Amino acid sequence: MQYSQLISSMEESATLGIAKKVRALKAEGRDIIGLTLGEPDFDTPEHIREAAKQALDKGFTHYPPVTGYPALREAIVAKLKRDNGLDYAADQIVVSTGAKQSLYNVVLAMLNPGDHAILIAPYWVSYRAMLHLAQAEVTEIETDIAAAYKVTPEQLEAAIKPNTRLLFLNTPSNPTGSMYSREELEALVEVLERHPQVYVISDEIYEYITFGMEHVSLGTLGNMFDRTITVNGFSKGFAMTGWRLGYIAAPREIAKLTEKLQGQSTSGANAFAQQGAIAAMTGGMESVNAMRDEFLKRRDMLFADLKAIEGLEVILPDGAFYFYPDLKNFLGKTTPAGQKLTDINELCLYLIEEEGLALVPGAAFGTKSHVRLSYAYSEQELKEAAKRLGSGLGKLS
């Protein structure tokens, strides 16, 4: 049997793959700490859970409208106005089974095989897989620690081609935690305004997890509104990963196409989960802010511990809940058992074997010498993880 070449050649999600390995090793009884997961370690706030429970009893157990319940789409419109200064109408909102599905919908709705898309490396793992499925041509722009892993206008200009259709922008970023300032975004918009064929996916899923820096939505700048697909969801800010709910706010033609695709695939997002999401959009932000404050405490604590590891290069992120240290000074070194570590995957395997510490290798995010550490873990786990990382790296010669 010849199976699909497109799916066979697609990369597995590295973050989910490592999480699977951590579970397997733990099941064998090994003492493993894995700072691998991209999900808040908090429970969904109570008012949201209550709304979903009541929705079940109220009969929200039937097929939902494909694009989401009108009340939820209206609540999202109000939220985008209130928090982001964006003026969308309800028919521009499409609710999906997670922002991940929203992104797949947009990519499949917008691209033809051979269309060109631009990723800014490091980028979130799944962008690449989506573009693979759409058979797009991809350019990865490399950024570095000195630029806080952000793209410059010159780099962007140089990457754009006549057939460029999509740019992926993610602020705050997974995996780096970096955020673009208003001025930085305006400088990128100046470039984009010269290239009207380029649309931008603005992935703002970490917008509520920011530590003092203003979150700016690309769609508010210059004439970008009509060329921006704003992607957001409930997973990160509201600790609702398992609910599988996300949405786009987009130009109407794109919203329509994603509606058609979704109507032929999932038929829409879970009915009673959407009622919880309405409570999330319309309720108070106290619990969201409390989670953010907890992340901030952990960020500062872990940053101090990471800075103390000699040879490790790291910057203080402005948002999300990740560190993305550069371990280039350790590649090429030798383990106590005499193994030379030639790439970041080998280094990560060594840390699991030697120290029981699981991190996500940066190869998954399009860079060669980094690891991603999530700090959506308890302070105790973070302390222990930093200790193991320092110990494992310290043993290399």
Ligand SMILES: Cc1ncc(COP(=O)(O)O)c(C=O)c1O
């Ligand atoms: C940058 C980014 N975008 C989108 C998603 C997808 O989120 P979800 O499908 O849970 O809404 C994630 C989740 O890890 C992410 O990190």
